[in-house]
Amino acid sequence: MAKREYIQRHLLIIKRLKKRPSSFDDLHSYLLQQQELTNENYDISQRTFQRDIKDIYTIFGIEIKFNKSERKYEIIEEDFEKEYDRIFESFETLSAINISNHIGKKMILERKANKGTEHLHGLLYAIDNEYLVKFQHQSYWKDEPTNRKVQPLLIKEAQHRWYLVCWDVEKSEIRNFGLDRISNLDITQKKGRKMDIDLSEFYHHAVGIETYEKAEKVVLVCSSYQAQYLKSLPIHPSQKIQKETKDKCYFELFVHPTNEFIMEVFKYNNTLEVKEPKWLRIEIKNRVQDMMKSYK
Structure with missing residues (x-):
């Protein structure tokens, strides 16, 4: 069987069980x-399905369990990571493209610059094997690229870009580098050191890739009309409604109020107001005043 069908079948099984527990017959149908x-071949036997269960756990870390009382297979919610939603989104987009003719006449895809995705496979391999890597990194603020030697720890997506989160050997600190600005990637056979860092927790309160400000409660207010958009597309997973009136909606978040967060707030122009904390409200006000000076 083609590798594509193999992977697509796994994702379909996960997608189905994510929605609701199912018997083998239900899954098969x-x-x-x-x-x-x-037009792909997804027909499987009970034996093949049992092998799929093992492979899904090995590849994705998602455990599928058989509920004997219900006679159904299920994914325990705490075992399922929400990050896989993006995989399913990409899979469904690819599937739609595969079965449609002349896709250019039916879908308009956003034109974007190189994201450095050609480095993903090699960097994930280095992470799995704890190998050090070398590369050149072109900063936006320097004319010439710099040589880097790092231990890759995590690949993170932020603001439609991919970043390598790593331990910088020379600077002895956690750094991040945009994959689109990496060149001459060299995966060495030298092992890095054991890193006892929970990077998921490290970025838990981040909006984007920045974490230099201490995470704290932020309160935003907007009109009830604008709130409908923010409810459907939250700025951060911690976002929740603090209170709601006939005309206004107050959202509470717990985030690092960094420049990336401020730029996210600015995206909504005058439809979104920062209420708390006071220092952030002042910072936003000062930036708006500086902006007005540029338009005099």
Whole structure:
């Protein structure tokens, strides 16, 4: 079987079980329905499905369990990471493209510069094997690229860009580098050191890639009309409604109020107001006043 069908079948099984527990017969029927839509071969036996369960755990770290009382397979919610939603989104987009002719006449894709995704495979390999890597990094603020030697720890997406989070050997600190500005990547065979760092927790309160400000409660207010958009597309996972009136909606977040966060607030122009903390409200006000000077 083609590797593409193999992976797509795994993602379909995960997608189905994420929605609701299912028996093998239910899963099998679902796969056959998808097969008709995509012209791929998703027909499997009970034996193949058992192998898929093991492979899904090995590849994705998602454990599928059989509930004996219900006679159904299920994914325990705490075992399922929300980051996989992006994988499913990409898979569904790819599937739609695969089964449609002349896609250019039916979909307009945003034109974006190189994201450095050609480095993903090598960097993930280095992370798995704890290998040090060398590369050149072109900063926005320097004319010439600099040579870097790092231990890759994590790949993070932020603001539609991919970043390598790593331990910088020379500076002895955690750094991040945009993959689109990395060149001459060299994966060495030299092992790095054991790193006892919970990077998921490190970025838990981040909006983007920056964490230099201490995480704290931020309160934003907007009109009830604008709130509908923010409810459907939260600025941060911690976002929740603090209170709501007929005309206004107050959102509470717990984030690092860095420049990236401020730029996210500015994206909404005058429809979104910072209420707390006071220092951030003043910072926003000062930036707005500086902006007005530029338009005199």
